[in-house]
Amino acid sequence: MKALRLLSQLCLVALLPAAGASAHADLLSTIKQKGEITVATEARYAPFEMLQDGKIVGYGKDILDEVMKALPGVKLKQVDVPFQGILPGLSAGKFDLVATSLTITQARAKNYAFTYPIATATVTVLKRKGDERIQRAEDMKGMVVGSQAGAPQVAVLRDFEKDVLKPKGQALKDVKEFMDYNEAYAALASRRVDAVVQSLPNLAPLIKERPGVFEIIQPPFGPASYYAWAGRKDDDSASLVKLFSEEIGRLNQSGKLAELQMKWFGFAMPVPHDRVPAPIN
Missing domain, CATH: 3.40.190.10 (Periplasmic binding protein-like II)
Known part of the structure; x- marks a missing residue:
């Protein structure tokens, strides 16, 4: 009997995670470990996102390049996806984040987690x-x-x-x-x-x-509205969306966002730097 009890205890120990190990690595941790992030963009929305000589360029791409500085050692895999398939693809796990100009709406906010805004969408x-x-x-x-x-x-x-x-x-x-x-x-x-x-x-x-x-x-x-990026609305994606929001907010406060707006639009667009604005209907 003692031998059986000892065997059972050893089996339980083997099933438990190692001391100090995380029971679940969230998406941001997985991205850092893998060394790659997959981001979807609709490159047909100038001057936010567009194709030039086969490469994605624009206001959004410049912001994305700045944000990626907060993820050293992580390779950016940016894919061009038609607008109608971009959010369904995010939900299906085909990519980690959507970095394209999405108006913050109530319907989207129910299903997706928005970053801080990158521009007005009036x-x-x-x-x-x-x-x-x-x-x-x-x-x-x-x-x-x-x-x-x-x-x-x-x-x-x-x-x-x-x-x-x-x-x-x-x-x-x-x-x-x-x-x-x-x-x-x-x-x-x-x-x-x-x-x-x-x-x-x-x-x-x-x-x-x-x-x-x-x-x-x-x-x-119509109502005042804003453009932002989005991730999945779940615990797994929360830290990734938070990192992107904080980096966008930092660019906003430093004046870099306004600098990029002048480059691509010819005028600056003040947007909140520390929150996601209320969604429109």
């Missing part, structure tokens, strides 16, 4: 240069308006129609959703849509490149 109207029919957002009534499929700008547009236009007995004629914004801009130029709704920062380089084709309607419309 929505405005883009029209063809010289189209005098549109002087303000309310003038989109009876028109066909384009945007990117699955983007929060579509929801902002729908809310604007419901809250501002319909009480006046007005409505949009139609909302056309495109695979990406470049398609929406092409449709606007070719008169297949009357206007495009997009976040103000993204339109700055387009106007700079094609000033004779498009123009922006001011002021913006």
Whole structure:
């Protein structure tokens, strides 16, 4: 009997983790141990993320390179993923973090953990240069308006129609959703849509490149909103999201974020440096 009890005790000891060892290595620890992090980006959202000579460049890439300095010895594997598959891919564990311009919304905040913001995402109207029919957002009534499929700008547009236009007995004629914004801009130029709704920062380089084709309607419309990056909303990813938030906050406070904004947009965008702003609907 004593021999059996001794054998049982030895078996239990063998099953226990070694003294001082962690029962579970979280995602950040795993990344450091592996020496590689996989980050997903939609490289079709200039000047935040875009392809140049086959490489991802832009405002977001510059921020990512700065943040990676906090992970010495870790190789960055950045993959270009279509916007519609980027969050499902994150949920499925295909990559560790999404570093692309995501508007902080209530629906996303329920399922994903956002970093501190990297830019404003306030929505405005883009029209063809010289189209005098549109002087303000309310003038989109009876028109066909384009945007990117699955983007929060579509929801902002729908809310604007419901809250501002319909009480006046007005409505949009139609909302056309495109695979990406470049398609929406092409449709606007070719008169297949009357206007495009997009976040103000993204339109700055387009106007700079094609000033004779498009123009922006001011002021913006809809609620104040922000762009951020995201990780999975679980204990495993919490420390990774925290590290990215702290590094983005540090860049914000040091003035580096504003410097990069001037480089890519031509203007600075003050954003909170120590919190994730309240999500929009």
